[in-house]
Amino acid sequence: SQQGEEDPQALSIQEGENATMNCSYKTSINNLQWYRQNSGRGLVHLILIRSNEREKHSGRLRVTLDTSKKSSSLLITASRAADTASYFCATDENNAGNMLTFGGGTRLMVKP
């Protein structure tokens, strides 16, 4: 599989529920980032977590990083219909800085 693979590929939940998306990668990284993309739009940066961090919070977002398993998760709590979007993780494999490697994304649908 590719660097920065997300699962599930698609997720459908009801408003108010929590959404968890996972990302796996293969090589060493300095940091991992999560982005959101609304249909047909640009990317919005959500959160960056460094390799020496295990957990980070931003509003309703919680990101964890397990470097031993080379995996990360993004949790969106109390989801809203406006959270409907595609979510991508991106890594700077092998210290590549901003030459990011993106996964295929998780398409999240939050039903009102």
Added chain:
Amino acid sequence: NAGVMQNPRHLVRRRGQEARLRCSPMKGHSHVYWYRQLPEEGLKFMVYLQKENIIDESGMPKERFSAEFPKEGPSILRIQQVVRGDSAAYFCASSSTGQTEAFFGQGTRLTVV
């Protein structure tokens, strides 16, 4: 401080024509990155430029594609003799250094007919 500006937002080209995509980085940013996104896929890195220099073009096809970031003016991604497979969204990102956070533009959606 305007964000990363890309234009045009939508571009339609016939097969064989040339496509020119422009990216103006955020003020104070001298590092520019181009990515391509095929439908239903993630972004793929193409090229990394710093003013007047190509730092890394490992993700860019060897033929028909070129990029520049002149001393003055926007960065340009140029696709010659476009084919249907070039239809995609092309995103530009910029950063102040090679290691600080990169900000993305809204993208240019290229359709080859």
